[in-house]
Amino acid sequence: MAIKIISSCTIENGRISVNGTELFSLESKDLGIFLKESFKSLDLSYPKFYKMDKLCQLAFLGSEYILKSVHQSFNDDEVALCFFNGRSSLDSDFRHQQLINEGSKVSPAIFVYTLPNIMLGEIAIRNKWYGENLLILKPEFDYEEWAAEADLLISCGKANYCLGGWADAYQDNYQLHLYLAESKKENIK
Amino acid sequence: MAGKIDVFLGGENVISPLGKGIQETFANAKNGKTGLRELVQPFVGTSRLFAAKFEESTFTTDSPIQEFAAESCRWSLGELHLTNQLEERWLFVLSTTKGDINHLKTGDLVRADPLHLMKELQRELPFSSEGVVISCACISGLSALIYAADKIAADQVDHALVVGADLLSEFTTQGFESFFALDSGQCKPFDETRSGLNLGEAAASLVLSKDKNIFKNGPLKYLSGAIGNDANHISGPSRTGEGLYRTVKKALKYSGKRKEAVQFISAHGTGTLYNDEMEAKAFARLGLQYTPLNSFKGYFGHTLGASGLVEIGMTMKSLRMNLLLKTLGCENPGTETQLNVLKENIETEIRLALKTASGFGGCNAAVLIEKL
Numbered sequence: 001m002a003i004k005i006i007s008s009c010t011i012e013n014g015r016i017s018v019n020g021t022e023l024f025s026l027e028s029k030d031l032g033i034f035l036k037e038s039f040k041s042l043d044l045s046y047p048k049f050y051k052m053d054k055l056c057q058l059a060f061l062g063s064e065y066i067l068k069s070v071h072q073s074f075n076d077d078e079v080a081l082c083f084f085n086g087r088s089s090l091d092s093d094f095r096h097q098q099l100i101n102e103g104s105k106v107s108p109a110i111f112v113y114t115l116p117n118i119m120l121g122e123i124a125i126r127n128k129w130y131g132e133n134l135l136i137l138k139p140e141f142d143y144e145e146w147a148a149e150a151d152l153l154i155s156c157g158k159a160n161y162c163l164g165g166w167a168d169a170y171q172d173n174y175q176l177h178l179y180l181a182e183s184k185k186e187n188i189k
Numbered sequence: 190m191a192g193k194i195d196v197f198l199g200g201e202n203v204i205s206p207l208g209k210g211i212q213e214t215f216a217n218a219k220n221g222k223t224g225l226r227e228l229v230q231p232f233v234g235t236s237r238l239f240a241a242k243f244e245e246s247t248f249t250t251d252s253p254i255q256e257f258a259a260e261s262c263r264w265s266l267g268e269l270h271l272t273n274q275l276e277e278r279w280l281f282v283l284s285t286t287k288g289d290i291n292h293l294k295t296g297d298l299v300r301a302d303p304l305h306l307m308k309e310l311q312r313e314l315p316f317s318s319e320g321v322v323i324s325c326a327c328i329s330g331l332s333a334l335i336y337a338a339d340k341i342a343a344d345q346v347d348h349a350l351v352v353g354a355d356l357l358s359e360f361t362t363q364g365f366e367s368f369f370a371l372d373s374g375q376c377k378p379f380d381e382t383r384s385g386l387n388l389g390e391a392a393a394s395l396v397l398s399k400d401k402n403i404f405k406n407g408p409l410k411y412l413s414g415a416i417g418n419d420a421n422h423i424s425g426p427s428r429t430g431e432g433l434y435r436t437v438k439k440a441l442k443y444s445g446k447r448k449e450a451v452q453f454i455s456a457h458g459t460g461t462l463y464n465d466e467m468e469a470k471a472f473a474r475l476g477l478q479y480t481p482l483n484s485f486k487g488y489f490g491h492t493l494g495a496s497g498l499v500e501i502g503m504t505m506k507s508l509r510m511n512l513l514l515k516t517l518g519c520e521n522p523g524t525e526t527q528l529n530v531l532k533e534n535i536e537t538e539i540r541l542a543l544k545t546a547s548g549f550g551g552c553n554a555a556v557l558i559e560k561l
Contacts, residue, residue: 076420077435088303088324093360097293100363103234111364112424112549115286117325121550124418130435132416133552134332137304137322152343157443158415 003151003162003181006072009065011038011058011176018069031172035061042068051109052122053092054174059083059119059167060126062178066163067127070180080132080159081120082149086168088116088137094171119167132158141166141177150181196338196397196411198558199404200268201502204261205391205489206241211264215506218488218514219534225375225387225490232359235366239374241389241490242357252300254289254392255309258354261392262310265350269396269403271315277347279318280340283307284333284353285494286324290360310352319346327457327548328416329353330393330497331556335414337397348403352394353498361493362388368424376460378484378516379469379530381523386459389490393498395505401561409505412541412557413443419551426463426547430471433545433553437475440543440555448476451557452539453513455504457546458484459491460518464547469524477543483531487517497546501556504542508560511538 010017016024016038024041028034035057039049042064049057092113099106112118117135124133132153138145143165150162165178201211207224208214224241231238248256288303299305303322311320323333330353337349355361365371365388372385401408417439419432427433441448454477456468465484472478485500492499507513513535522530541559 077417081418090298093287093290093293093301096364097360100234100359101294106363106367108364108367108424111367114360114364115324115326115549117548117550117552118423120325121418121423121552124420124551125422128420130417130420130432133325133418133550134336134416135323135325136336137307137324139304148345152339152345156339156343158439 002155002184003147004184006180006182007066007069009062009178011062012174016065018065023065029172031169031174053113055089055091055167055169056113056119056122058169058174058176060122062167062176063123063163066178066180074161076128077130078160079129080153080162081123082134082153082162082164083120084136084138084141084146084166085116086138086140087170089114090170154183194342194344194399196341196399197401197404197408198395198397198411198505199406199408200265200396201505202261202264203391203393203499203502204257205389205499206243207488211502211506215503219512221517223488223517224389232362235362238362239372239387240357241387243390252289254354254356255306258352258392259310259313261394262350262352265394265396266315268405270405274348274400274403275316279316280337280346280349281311281314281318281320282333282337282349282351283310283322284329284351284498285322286326286329286355287358287361290356290358293360314350324494325548325552326550327493327496328546328552328554329494331414331544331546331554332416334498334501334556335416335554338411338414341397341399348396348398350394350396351498352392353495354392355390355493355495357388357390370461372460375518376486377518378458378460378486379465379522379524379528380519381521383460383462383465386461386486387490389492391489391492391495391499393495393502395498395502407561409508410559410561412446412559413440414554414556415439415443416552416554419553421551423551424549426467430467430474432551433468433471433547434474436553437471437543437545437555440557444557446541446557450541451477451480451543453507453542454480454482455500455542455544456482456484458486458516460486466524469526469528472528473526478527479529481513481529481531481535483514483516497554501544504544505558508539508542512536513539
């Protein structure tokens with residue numbers, strides 16, 4: 001593989017680890033509470049976070065933890081966002097569908113999250129990144145498959161870095177494995 | 190652009206309420222017909238909707254999307270000479286925003302899963318393949334095309350079948366209604382009185398290959414493709430067109446072509462006030478405001494995950510026929526920033542076309558294709 005991982009973040013089972021070191025943990029069966037508490041621990045003023053659905057909050061947190069760990073700035077068009085995801089935006093889909101089934105008025109604030117690529121948009125907005133976006137649905141996460149996509153985006157010249165991996169959330173089940181990768185051959189400065 | 194292997198495109202097909210197959214569809218569009226019409230009580234909570242929907246009687250199973258997507262795939266594969274290529278490396282890409290979403294209503298999460306639809310379609314293919322679902326809002330179709338092309342250019346696969354499909358569903362209709370984004374009559378892309386989009390359902394497919402001899406009908410050449418984000422807002426188009434501007438710029442750079450080489454633009458052109466204005470700004474900034482441009486949305490409605498492939502299929506056909514189609518629904522182009530919107534069909538020799546799309550999440554895509 002021609003990429004090198006600069007930093008990685010895992011969020012599962014109530015724990016957030018960056019490069020293998022646990023940075024946050026909270027015993028809560030409620031994903032909403034876990035996400036909000038871990039966001040508070042970042043000590044960040046970003047009110048948009050509270051508008052996001054759980055999938056976006058999860059992906060956003062992963063990206064913030066990773067970027068905090070690298071102390072590096074990026075050009076606004078050199079980071080590709082490449083995410084794999086299992087159940088698409090099912091959590092928000094379900095909420096939107098429930099309103100329809102009940103005959104209630106649907107909410108644009110929920111509907112806008114019924115697409116899995118919105119999490120890429122949230123990260124792009126947060127970082128002012130205009131670069132590549134790729135969202136692939138997969139039954140489960142395979143790191144080698146993700147690394148191959150990141151490698152292709154970098155080696156074909158579309159990006160110098162790739163941020164992404166796996167982000168999946170449905171009801172209180174969730175899993176995130178994110179990576180920030182760069183080309184192995186040279187350190188692009 | 191880095192890819193060493195040339196990528197060819199062909200076997201384009203569209204199955205939509207406007208027509209079955211690309212020939213019928215293009216002929217109907219040429220004659221000014223549309224697949225859009227007023228539907229009465231299409232869903233429980235919707236009394237009237239101007240949209241493109243297949244007749245119910247067209248289908249025999251409880252999964253119309255699987256039927257029309259599979260049919261489109263068969264048509265595309267029917268346009269190929271397939272012998273030993275069946276043994277080569279194939280990629281199958283489904284582009285969809287919501288897949289078989291109607292099953293969500295009854296709680297059938299398995300069948301509502303786009304991966305399930307992809308696997309059902311993949312099972313019918315005459316070759317073994319790696320299967321992928323790409324879901325990136327309204328740029329899904331172009332994203333799938335670019336993904337497949339990059340894989341071929343990098344010699345990771347030999348051929349790819351790409352299909353896009355989405356349904357006209359209660360799910361998306363109610364969602365777009367909540368944004369007040371729907372026009373109650375025929376949509377009017379780029380028109381001064383445009384007031385919203387129409388939704389539609391369709392499937393569209395095409396084949397990409399490193400081997401130009403695989404196509405019965407001469408292929409076109411894929412030049413380049415790029416994707417970029419507005420980094421601005423998750424549902425509102427950028428006011429400056431920055432994301433689309435940068436995306437087209439990248440596509441031009443990757444292709445090694447100058448903007449003057451672009452002879453036709455198939456824009457996204459949904460018919461909403463802000464989307465069309467955003468595109469006008471981006472194209473003008475690119476110096477493409479005089480290039481003939483259309484939107485195909487007036488023929489099909491916005492077919493979401495299928496739209497990029499529907500519209501590039503129509504663009505390919507336009508190149509083959511040397512016939513540019515008018516923007517159905519647009520009588521008086523009226524974006525603040527002016528564009529050369531096609532109001533009549535024009536017969537003209539064209540070699541190189543640009544296709545763009547933009548979507549929720551701030552995503553934009555641009556693809557350049559050329560005649561051989």
